[in-house]
Amino acid sequence: MDPISQETVEELLRGNSSPQALSPELAKVAHLMQIAQAPATSNELAGSHSAVEAFMAAGQYPISTGGKEKVLSKFLSAKAAIAAAAIALTGGAAVTGALVSSNRPASIPNVATVNPSTQGDSPLTNSGSTSTLATVVGENQGMVSGHSLFGLCTAYFATTKSSTGSSVPSSGSTAFTQLASVAAANYTATNTSSVAGFCTWVLKNYPPGTLSGHGKGSNASSAGSANASQGSSHSGGGATPQGGATISSSAPNMSVPPVSLPGHASGASSKHS
Amino acid sequence: MANIITTSGKTPTRVKESMGYESSEELIEAIVKAKAGDEHAVSLLYAAFNPGLLRFLKARIGSESEDIASEVWLAVARNIGTFQGDDRDFRAWIFATARRRSIDHLRRKAVRPRLSSVHDANDLSDISGFDSPSDQLEIDEAVAALIHGLNAKEAEIVLLRVVAGLSVEEVAQVVSKSAGSVRVIQHRAIKRLANNFRSKQ
Incomplete structure (x- = not known):
């Protein structure tokens, strides 16, 4: 030839x-x-x-x-929809080990972040049925670090001086706004305000030392990366979300409070063991 | 059998035209409008890029290609607001995202990429006997045959060149190799394909 x-x-x-x-x-x-x-x-x-x-x-x-x-x-596929239901029923924490905010945070301090789609030790990677949707959730909604939550809740109570305060202090603060969003999205259990109740639960169940991050810091999700290539001209296209922060699924006392996510029936909560 | 839809009405002689891609100007305009939330523009982009996207993903990961393609489009939707570039950049972005998604998918599944066709060499001759592609099955078989016997890198580069319609330089960026390396690999791939056909004659 x-x-x-x-x-x-x-x-x-x-x-x-x-x-x-x-x-x-x-x-x-x-x-x-x-x-x-x-x-x-x-x-x-x-x-x-x-x-x-x-x-x-x-x-x-x-x-x-x-x-x-x-x-x-x-x-999304039926498989992904099932994973979505699982995440919704558990407030996200049971499946992803993460607390999910309803809005994508602009500058949430990521103390412990992990990319669900690439992190090998993520529980998501062990299940093909959950990882697809979990990746979407991680990219789409952003997550607040457990460490950040603890600090924010501590600051919240320090500012309000009351465990039943209903207003979010420093409403202009991005961090407190995010805290309110996470609380509203994940906690509707009691008669107390969502933020106060949520923070009470956070401080009670996640004392310092029970939160374990993966230490990956800010990382770019491969899925959403427009800048997959070096020297790419579409510099903004790689607007990848920050990875989600996780709370170790092996942490003790990981009972999840009753949660109610937007768009899902109340009472559809479950415990995470 | 699925019917061929020629959105551009042009004779399918090149990737840009054959897969229903509109002109570069139309695509650039569609990208700008899609960033602003124009549904018609999004629809045009989908029609232009989804066929190639599906073929690329199907060759790499098989039956779950549609799931991954959906994820790619959602990622595009979330990030198009910050995208900057022309239609070539957009195409490279989509396929770079698809490539990474497929890699993630394969990693999660702990399987190797689909490298070989489900068809044996005899099928290749059969396919080459068709004068014109008329249905999805033929296209899928042709794409599979195109990477039959190639190694992972060769298959990936051939798919990005032929199905995705990327240039050597764009492929080099997507796979993080030099343009020279891409040329060497694609040359080796074509030579291997030709040898496969010759050995069956």
């Missing part, structure tokens, strides 16, 4: 080569490439509508139909 020149290879890969000018073997390769580059099939575009809806929902754009949770769950 004649040696294949670099030019021939490049022409082949670009789809510019003429079959008549190629050896029979390369003509077959060229033909395969042509088929591989065939126009889109209806099957490949079948999910367009739900994909667009999910895109709008995930991208924080207003969507014309349905709630965001409904749209996203439609778009």
